[in-house]
Amino acid sequence: MNIETTLKEAMSIEGAIGVALVDYESGMSMGSLGGGQFDLEVAAAANTEVVRAKTRALKAINLDDHIEDILITLSGQYHLIRLMDRAGGSLFLYLALDRQRANLALARHTLRRIEGDLEL
Template sequence: MPGIDECLSEAMALPGARGAAIVDWTSGLALGSVGDSPNGDHEATAAETAEVARSAAEYGAFAPATPAPAPAGPGPAPLTPDSAAVVPDLAAVRGELPVEDLMVTTRAGFHLIRFVETTFDSSVFLYLWLDRRTGNLALARMRLRDLSERLVLV
């Protein structure tokens, strides 16, 4: 099982990889980074990508709520706008992140963010910057999923 350095090395072995990082999305700090950074500053890139990750993981558009089940009893109680309770979806109840990964495409590259589920707080993601001409987005997404499942954080 790879640690941070090995994980980043494997990410950089992907065709078209320009830079990679492992970021704590609650603080915006890079736990490790390698290669180039789109803006020339790995710490700024970590903070900026963490903002995008937080938005996707916390906003209702990406984590929709579902209506609460009707109470048990002799008959279903009619739902009115005032009585329609809302509960988080099943993934949120289990503590899982509602988003698996994010992809942002620009004219020059692809930016991938893959959330890493951990036993503690799942506040880490893998970030990969790919060259648009030489990178393979589908392959990168599959490899990041594999890396995120094998990554060991100590």
């Protein structure tokens, strides 16, 4: 599926507020939907620093593993960062969810499936 379809499918997840596909090397968003409560483009770019910091941390502690996703919990929202499992890739899906309406386990499962179906 293409980027637009991927973003629409992610927005169909119960409780979705906004979603973006982001290149964490450049910090640029390749596409986004939603985010009316906050500036999704700014949030997506800022989360590149989260991904970079965690990647550096794994290297610093010599942990031979990879990041699947990063969860940030706020009092009213979940922010889920799903790194794309593609060789040489530097992309992640960023999904903001309303904490009262979202099922976090189901959202993670659905985002993993969506990521696998994305064709770039």
